[in-house]
Amino acid sequence: MSAYAAVRIPSPALLGARSAGEKPYAPFVSCPAAHGLHRTHLRSTRLGRPLLAVSSDVLSGQKSLGSNSSPSHHAVVSREEALVLYEDMVLGRVFEDMCAQMYYRGKMFGFVHLYNGQEAVSTGFIKLLETRDSVVSTYRDHVHALSKGVPARAVMAELFGKATGCCRGQGGSMHMFSAPHNLLGGFAFIGEGIPVATGAAFSSKYRHEVLKESNPNGLDVTVAFFGDGTCNNGQFFECLNMAQLWKLPIVFVVENNLWAIGMSHLRATSDPEIWKKGPAFGMPGVPVDGMDVLKVREVAMEAIGRARSGEGPTLVECETYRFRGHSLADPDELRKPDEKAHYAARDPIITLKKYILENGLASETELKAIEKKIDELIEDAVEFADSSPPPPRSQLLENVFADPKGFGIGPDGKYRHLPLFVNPCAPASCVAPLPTFSCRVTALGVALPTSTGGLESSQHFSSTSSQELSSLMMFGSMAPLSVLVLVFFSARGCSAASFTFVNNCQYTVWPGVLSNAGNAALSTTGFAVEAGQSRSIEAPAVWSGRFWGRTLCATDSTGKFSCGTGDCGSGKVECSGRSAAPPATLAEFTLGGGGNGTDYYDVSLVDGYNLAMLVVPQGGSGCGSTGCVADLNGVCPSDLRVVLRSGTGASESVACKSACDAFGSPQYCCSGAYSNPNTCKPSSYSQFFKNACPKAYSYAFDDATSTFTCSSADYLITFCPGTASTSHKSTDHNPDATGGMPRNEGLPSNDGGAMVILGGYEFSQASPRAAREAALATVSLAALTSSLWLIC
Template sequence: MNKKINHSSSSWPRRRRRTLPSPLSLSQSVFLPRALRPSPPLFIPASAPAAPPPSRRIASTTPPHRIFGTDQMAAAYFTAAKCLPPVAARSAAADRLPAPSALSVRPLHRRPARRLGSVLAVSSDVLKAAPAAAAYPAVTREEALELYEDMILGRNFEDMCAQMYYRGKMFGFVHLYNGQEAVSTGFIKQLNQPDCVVSTYRDHVHALSKGVPAREVMAELFGKATGCCRGQGGSMHMFSEPHNLLGGFAFIGEGIPVATGAAFAAKYRHEVLKQSSPGGLDVTLAFFGDGTCNNGQFFECLNMAQLWKLPIIFVVENNLWAIGMSHLRSTSDPEIWKKGPAFGMPGVHVDGMDVLKVREVAKEAIDRARRGEGPTLVECETYRFRGHSLADPDELRRPDEKSHYAARDPITSLKKYIIEQNLASEAELKSIEKKIDDVVEEAVEFADASPLPPRSQLLENVFADPKGFGIGPDGKYRCEDPKFTQGTAQV
């Protein structure tokens, strides 16, 4: 006869209930399962003072720009990464990192050799082992003026684009870069000529920083034959083979696989074909926004880049908004830089409104890639001063949020630093601004006077066989045949 089992018996093994400390702060909850962690608020109360979104701050005791600092700091960082667990302070409301005792050594059960460098929150032990960082990285007079000139060029060029768009000189969607200049300048100005850049639909300033002449970029925006794509690319598809600008991409995430392929080609040339460049591997920068980081191409390419140790830097231009969707409402973990350790690569968060901090992070990441040590994921927290495009009335962002970031204008901050450090006088900076004004004005005049592309250009670079559909037996373009235009031509 079967006996009934008494489940209430004291001899029956019971699962112990987990008791949680109360109240539970976010800094304490970093080691809890995700489902048990308190979530950061999605909205900033209207009564709160103007400040960055709460879940976007790194603990004040660990400034983001010090994660990658001097060579000694980088050495201390990667040394610590060999023994510390791959965790970081969630820091939505925390003002400090977890206590050092919380960062005890834990065994990594899965391929620990591939997890080196995955600690993102630098502990107090690491900070003690590294030399104290200055308020700003050191920069020479020539470097500071180069940064300032490039940022002024980007800002003035985009302001002129807005004027020309509203005058009917440009067509389609035009996405401006105002406010984000520190990211483009800080990264691209650290590259060598053979290095590659892959951009997004917000690509004008990336092209300028890579060395594409302003007149060619403006002519492309005007749809003229003298543009860098002969008028066929437009605002969202800048491309320049001589400058290794591999294009802007209208669809988000589409440029990341192209950049990964370019990095693979660079490594293949270096290691297989023995075509070495000065200083090591050629490096590729892949620019994209926060909205892209929820797309599949992003994760696939992170995996491939780390698997093959490709010389690529994934640069996230996190301007906090994907068109009208707040970044805090569209992703489960708004700290994008923490996605790097999941693939075994370092992830870094940096103030994208400070070109000197961006420049320091860029130098460390680029040097690391050039030495063959693999990719880096860098999240630059920045802000666009205009709407998503010139067709966007920009009514979704709150005025206090906009004013907070406007007060942190990267160009104004750099100008103030240059003057305070006696690197240049205000008169010298004014002369640079005047020179850039002339460059932009000349670009508009050149673009306006340039011819439109001929109709015969319509079918170029479309068909592999030039004697096929595009060109008739007589050697003339079929589109020039009146019957073709009338829709009666035999194809």
């Protein structure tokens, strides 16, 4: 008979209560099972039912911490089991680190929440499940999907918004789903997934008891993952009650990483020990060290076994820690450095690796082979995602309406049963409008959102008759109020952005333009800007890509165009989808990447340096200038220097390589064993770039000081901002002592519509976007007011 049958409390393997008299380690919350089995006692409820409790001395203060050394008590695992666990955890870590790189390069959109540090929880539970078992996740779902068997290619492609993703590009980061793997979804709102998981468990029980679809190996099990911030929500308590009432085959797994976004767990709940909520409903409540995969696996094995045999649900609290901010948009400034350092020292992957080596389960060489295999797998996933096609426009409204003959997009890509919305333009010249999902209104024209939440392109209707306008308004009156409100609040942040390139160098610069995969190509991908001249181009409000400057360019006798630095290899002035060959200074942009009109941008020296560059937002709000204004070519370290030699034998430094480009070492490239922020640290070479250009990216994980945000601005990109061209007056812009931004009167003003001074140039026009947005807001407000009047 199971240890649970009589009293419905965990067996000794699941008790994991705290030891008496153990000194707490303030200010952190412990991982309770880190000390093996400890003193517990039972007390009776008013119903006479035994309840697991812990010694009162640990309830009066902080929970005690687990030791930093190897734990003395572990479940026994075989060599094969240990290697499966290690490979799965490394897969999750390397995948998430690559996600961070791709996000900051503009390959991913919206919010992206990473799982670094919590791998022991996912691996410890999911690798014990069968294919028929189900997993329900949260917005931090990438690693759960990988552990459940969803291919890395499919997960990465989904993050890229591509048609080859596990949700065909329509789910994105927070909504992973795979029916073949019984991954029942990631859920963006906390608590949403718990009722779904409870329903899946009910389905298993119903098929077994009512439909008599018995399986000799027991019931299908559902594992529901959620965070500590969810455990005060009503759905949590309601589902615990129903699960215990019907003895559903489900395991509720609390990934208590101690922080609910920016709210400390200790400030948000009357009793921080979440596991004790289980016995309140008559089910076992179990705490476990979520930084130790072997302890998690031991608890998971028994909890899953209980569920499969029909003994009912278990609530497991895994105390863990995330190594990054809440999302990649979070600078992670609320958590104290000593807290983060403490948990970084308890890295679950390093802990497992140490256990494997100390117990002779595998050699260092074998583990390195696994790491290399994973690196190659993730590189392949990125290449696959990047080269995959975006979803077709006809996919936009698929699986939205139940009636296949109702309003929607037909196989021909046209809107059905509403002639107004049939595309009257040539397929390549515009996008058919859909007012209920509109983002931008330009002369009452509409641009469609893509499946990843942004504009499909900058193309739109710009000529709508008064009769059509009336129809639009009538249609809007029938639309959900929330959609109309969305139209109103989205209008400001959805107009096109203008990029103005100013050449303050004493020579011609050829800017290069590359749209990231899945983004519309701009009107040009390469052009020349003579010394002292400027040129502007426009980009859609939702767009990501990069700009750079090419130098020393010429056309040879065969007509082939090439450049000494920043060459894109197209053989033409237009780069036509090709990126810059390192070394090159890059300006990287993600417009509207936060889903709320927020732009993300940076100037990166990760691929080296060839040209001083300054990015200054024009208009907008919450904006900051960034760039690298120092001339680094003359002071570049000799082993990074790119030298041009003339026919007379004279030489000149024309660019400065990154250490990765120069040496190809993993420690400089942040690859292999150095593919995460804990192992890849700034080098003396990256520090050279950082000292000279404090606001620029200096190496792959230089995130905190190098990424800037702005709402709805245009951008001024100046080459050679610290020197004047020969055809205009100059202002001396010598860098300060650190080689950083100039400190004299030439510093750019960031006020919308104010005069901007750059090396003697004067720009005193107001931001074009500001004028557009004022008109758009007026149109949107009028449309919203009229629609509300019609509804009422």
